[in-house]
Amino acid sequence: MLSYDRIVRAGNEIKGKIHRTPLFHSTTFSNMFSCDVYFKMENFQKTGSFKSRGAMVKFSTLTAEQKKNGVITASAGNHAQGVAFAASYYGVDAKIVMPETTPPAKVNAVQSYGGTVILKGNSYDEAHEYAVQVSVDEKREFIEAYNDEDVIAGQGTIGLEILEDVKPDIVIVPIGGGGLISGISFAIKSKNKDIKIIGVESEKANAMELSIKEGKIVPYTSNDTIADGIAVKYPGNITFELVKKYVDGVVTVSDENIAYALFKLLEREKVLVEPSGAAGLAALFENKIDVKGKKVVIVLSGGNVNFLLLSNIIYRALEMENKLLRLEFNLPDHPGIMEKIVNAISSSGANIYHAEVDNLNKDTPIGYQYLLFTINILDKSRIDELLGSLDKLGYKYRIIG
Structure with missing residues (x-):
């Protein structure tokens, strides 16, 4: 049977064999969400995750x-x-x-x-x-991934380390099969029942949330999520019972906000996590958890991100923040026209990230050329300035996403 003593023994069993990951206080996100935000850095763990x-x-x-x-x-x-x-x-x-x-x-x-x-x-x-x-x-x-008491005890050592470093009001943990949050919640609640434990799932892989609501294990309806680390078909029977008993709530977040949270961690803290590792912070961006004035620990469960996906996430996040803009033109094929467009872009303080010219595009009229500019720009005010300059030039363009 899982017990607090078993988790303590687990801590002794892994001591010196893996990392004791740091707990990092974030001034940036503390100010952003009017609370004290700490990150448990399991993305720094051996193999890049808590597993x-x-x-x-x-x-x-x-x-x-x-x-x-x-x-x-x-x-x-x-x-x-x-x-x-x-x-x-x-x-x-x-x-x-x-x-x-x-x-x-x-x-x-x-x-x-x-x-x-x-x-x-x-x-x-x-x-x-x-x-x-x-x-x-x-x-x-x-070797089971999560539905095993020894495995759960191992993940519970994260809870022991959190309590050694800080006295939190809330601990936020990503949920897949439930092994991570089961171990953490059991360890923490064994010492302090007043600490709230909140689980976070992708809304596209919400098996635990559905199971808690139904009072029995049910599958998720889709696995089409970027957070593949928390996309499981069913929670385990052991983890389901532990989550019911020790977890105070389960919320879901969108893939868009998971991606945005990943981007903001990279941009503001220079910390790289995988999508499932960013789920806890995404819940704060969606205002799914009341954290104002509280001491909050968010478990960053892993950092093994697909770099092609990462590049796409960065691109989309810059678009969301009006820092990346794509402009499509069909222009008369006359000398000097492209120079005018480039000068308008430069005058707005923007950088051309990518430019494409395709005179063979089948949708481009004869005598015209197709241009696509991808532009890195400071903010929306500069975008408005640029679009105003382009309007004065009189050439038709289209913003594409």
């Missing part, structure tokens, strides 16, 4: 026979890396089943920790089903 905690604790419980037979798990992300890292530390052979659609960067990360990757199926569920069968056939120990 290595639970994996290391689980491996510490394996018998000699289990270690000899090896382990297996299914994952497309952070759990895979956590298991591979722990297996390498303990000298255990590990097979990691990942969907065939897994990005090469994630496969390479698992392999770099010594895990043997098996690509199977088109989804996590198909990979999981295959991994379970292999575990039976080869007598390998299956």
Whole structure:
């Protein structure tokens, strides 16, 4: 059974094997939300996420026979890396089943920790089903991602560390399968029942929220979220019961605000997190949690972001803040016209990030040229200044998003 003493033992079991991550106070976000904001930096953890905690604790419980037979798990992300890292530390052979659609960067990360990757199926569920069968056939120990009390105890060590560093009023935690928030809430509530624990899910992957409302485990309706680290089909039966008992509320946030929170962390604090790691801050941007005047800890659960996605997030966030503008022109193909456009852009203090000229565009009339400018600009007032200059020139343009 999970107990406070078990979490304390878990802390001793992983001491010196992984990082004790810092708790960082943010003046920027404290001022923004009229509260004291602290970030628990699990994006600085070994393997780039909290998952290595639970994996290391689980491996510490394996018998000699289990270690000899090896382990297996299914994952497309952070759990895979956590298991591979722990297996390498303990000298255990590990097979990691990942969907065939897994990005090469994630496969390479698992392999770099010594895990043997098996690509199977088109989804996590198909990979999981295959991994379970292999575990039976080869007598390998299956390592659960979240629905395991040893794993939960490992994640609960984050709660112990938070209490050692600060006395919070609210702790905000991303929720996927529920292992992270189960461990943290159990550890914290065991010492102080007055501290509020709030979970955050993507509104596109809200299995825990739906399950709490229905009083039984139900699946989410979509997995089309950028926060793949918290996109699970079902919460675990163990984590569901713990969340019901120890978590004070579950809220959902949009992918747009998850992306924006990720961008603001990078812009203002120079901290890089993955989308699921930014979910807690997104809840503050959406005003889903009353934090005014409170001492708030937000768990940044991981930092393993897809860099192609990151570039898209930065681009979209700059558009949201009126710092990036795309202008499309169909101009008469006469000498000097493009120079006038470029001069108008420069006069507004903007920088041309990208320019495209396509005289072969099928929608461009004969005798005209198609131009597309992507512009980095200071703010909306400068945009208005630029558009006014373009209007005076008399050339037609279109703002595209």
